[in-house]
Amino acid sequence: MGSNMRWVALLLAALISVLGCAPVDKPPSLADHRLDDPPLTGPRPGAVGIGDPDFPADGNGGYDVSHYDLAIDYVPLTKQLQGTTKIQAAATQDLSSFDLDLHGLTVSKVTVDNSTAAFRRQGDELTVTPAEPIDNKSRFTVKVVYSGQPQPIKDSANLGTFGFVATPDGAFVASEPDGSKTWFPNNDHPSDKATYDFTITVPAGVTALANGEQVGRPTTAQGKTTFRWRERHPMASYLATATMGKFDLREGRTPAGIPETAAVDPKFKTSLDKLFRLSGEITDYWSTVFGPYPFSSTGGIIDDYAAGYALENQTKPLYGGFSPGQDIIAHELAHQWFGDSLTIKRWRELWLNEGFATYAEWLWSEHKSGKTADAIFNELHARPASDPIWTYPPGRARPDDLFGTSVYVRGAMTLQALRRAIGDATFFKLLKTWTADHRYGLVTTDEFIRLAEQLSGKDLHPLFDAWLFQPTRPA
Structure with missing residues (x-):
C-alpha cells in the first residue's frame, strides 16, 4: 500500500491503538491494556485502522460517525466527480488528529466545525488535524471538498472490481468490502454504522439511485438533474450506493404495503415487472420468517455492467449485468436482515451474513415446494472429504x-x-429473536451461539465447533 515509511507509520499507529485507543468496542477489553501501564492523557491521534486484525488499515479509531451528508456531481462523459462530504461524529478519546479513508481523488479543503483544518494524504489515509483538539465525547462536524476520477478497486481474491465503477451512462456503485472510500471519505468499516443523506447531480436524462427513500422530486436546471435520497436507518459504509444511468423504473408497494422501487437498465426492460413482483413477494415472506422488515422501503436495481455478482445494498440490492432468478433475489433480500440490519463487528465473521443468506435460498426453495433445506444439506454433505468446504471452516x-x-x-x-x-419451533424462534435483539446493531458468532443455547436449553458448542471451526467434515 505504500513505501517502507508507510508501514512504519502503520506500525506506530497500531502500537498507539493497543496502548490506549479503543476505536470500536465499548468498553475496551482488558486484553487490550496492560494493567501496569499508566493511562494515556491529553489529545492524541486517532488510530490508523479501526482494530480489525484481518484488515488493519480499514476504518479509523478515535471517533464514531452518526451521519454522512454526501453531495456529488458526476459527469459520465468525462468520468469527473466533484464531491462534498459532511460527517457528523463524536470523539471517543481526546483527539489531536484523526483519519478518514479515501482512495484516490484530490482533496481541496477540509474544515472541522467550520474552521479550516490541516490535512495530509498517505495512501488511502486522509489525516485531518483540526485547529483545536477535540475533547473526548464531543460532537463535531467534518467537511471535505474533493474531486477527480473515482478509481474502483480490483481485487481478484474477493469480489473482483468493486467500489465506484464508471459505466458509459453513469456508474455502478457496489462497495463491499471496503470500496466506499473510492467515492467519498468515510470510516470505511462495517462496525461504524451511520445514517445518510445523498444529493446527486447528473446530466439531464440520467437517473441517480441511492439508499432509502427519495426526498422530494428531482429538480432540473442548466442541463443537470439533482436527486435527493435519505437512509434514516443506520447503515454500514459498504452498503452505500449512488448508482447512476439510464433506467426504467417501477414504483409502488409490496402486497403487504412496503414502499418499493425497481429499476432496470433498458437492456433488461423485460425483467422490470419480474424484479418488482419477486422483490415484493420475497420481502413480505421474509418478514414472516425473520421478523418485521427492518427498513422503510425495498426493491432492486439491474444495471448493464457485467460485475458477475449481486450486492445487498441497503433497501436496493444491485444486480450486475444479469436478470436475477428467485434464488438470488431471495439471497440479497435476506441480507436486509442478516448483514444490513444485523452487521458483523469484524469481517472474519462473514458467515453470519453469507451463511444466513444462502440458507435463506434453501428456505425459499422449501416455501415454493422445491427441494427442502434438508435435501440440499444431504446433497452437500455427500461431497468427498477432499472437498475444499471441509478443509476451509467458515467460522x-x-x-x-x-x-x-x-x-x-x-x-x-x-x-x-x-x-x-433444536427442532423447527425453536430454530425459527431463534431467527426472529436474533433479528429483534440486535436490530440495527453489531453482532458476533459468540452472541449467536449463546442465544441458541439459551433458547434451546442445550450445550451447542460441540455442534458449532464442528461446523464452523474444524477443518474436517462433521459427522
Missing part, C-alpha cells in the same frame, strides 16, 4: 479469500445442522 473468513465458497455453503449447512438439533 473465520480468510482475508485473502473473504468470499470463499465455504463461508456461504458450509455456513448455511451449519444452520441446517442447528435446525436438526
Whole structure:
C-alpha cells in the first residue's frame, strides 16, 4: 500500500491503538491494556485502522460517525466527480488528529466545525488535524471538498472490481468490502454504522439511485438533474450506493404495503415487472420468517455492467449485468436482515451474513415446494472429504479469500445442522429473536451461539465447533 515509511507509520499507529485507543468496542477489553501501564492523557491521534486484525488499515479509531451528508456531481462523459462530504461524529478519546479513508481523488479543503483544518494524504489515509483538539465525547462536524476520477478497486481474491465503477451512462456503485472510500471519505468499516443523506447531480436524462427513500422530486436546471435520497436507518459504509444511468423504473408497494422501487437498465426492460413482483413477494415472506422488515422501503436495481455478482445494498440490492432468478433475489433480500440490519463487528465473521443468506435460498426453495433445506444439506454433505468446504471452516473468513465458497455453503449447512438439533419451533424462534435483539446493531458468532443455547436449553458448542471451526467434515 505504500513505501517502507508507510508501514512504519502503520506500525506506530497500531502500537498507539493497543496502548490506549479503543476505536470500536465499548468498553475496551482488558486484553487490550496492560494493567501496569499508566493511562494515556491529553489529545492524541486517532488510530490508523479501526482494530480489525484481518484488515488493519480499514476504518479509523478515535471517533464514531452518526451521519454522512454526501453531495456529488458526476459527469459520465468525462468520468469527473466533484464531491462534498459532511460527517457528523463524536470523539471517543481526546483527539489531536484523526483519519478518514479515501482512495484516490484530490482533496481541496477540509474544515472541522467550520474552521479550516490541516490535512495530509498517505495512501488511502486522509489525516485531518483540526485547529483545536477535540475533547473526548464531543460532537463535531467534518467537511471535505474533493474531486477527480473515482478509481474502483480490483481485487481478484474477493469480489473482483468493486467500489465506484464508471459505466458509459453513469456508474455502478457496489462497495463491499471496503470500496466506499473510492467515492467519498468515510470510516470505511462495517462496525461504524451511520445514517445518510445523498444529493446527486447528473446530466439531464440520467437517473441517480441511492439508499432509502427519495426526498422530494428531482429538480432540473442548466442541463443537470439533482436527486435527493435519505437512509434514516443506520447503515454500514459498504452498503452505500449512488448508482447512476439510464433506467426504467417501477414504483409502488409490496402486497403487504412496503414502499418499493425497481429499476432496470433498458437492456433488461423485460425483467422490470419480474424484479418488482419477486422483490415484493420475497420481502413480505421474509418478514414472516425473520421478523418485521427492518427498513422503510425495498426493491432492486439491474444495471448493464457485467460485475458477475449481486450486492445487498441497503433497501436496493444491485444486480450486475444479469436478470436475477428467485434464488438470488431471495439471497440479497435476506441480507436486509442478516448483514444490513444485523452487521458483523469484524469481517472474519462473514458467515453470519453469507451463511444466513444462502440458507435463506434453501428456505425459499422449501416455501415454493422445491427441494427442502434438508435435501440440499444431504446433497452437500455427500461431497468427498477432499472437498475444499471441509478443509476451509467458515467460522473465520480468510482475508485473502473473504468470499470463499465455504463461508456461504458450509455456513448455511451449519444452520441446517442447528435446525436438526433444536427442532423447527425453536430454530425459527431463534431467527426472529436474533433479528429483534440486535436490530440495527453489531453482532458476533459468540452472541449467536449463546442465544441458541439459551433458547434451546442445550450445550451447542460441540455442534458449532464442528461446523464452523474444524477443518474436517462433521459427522
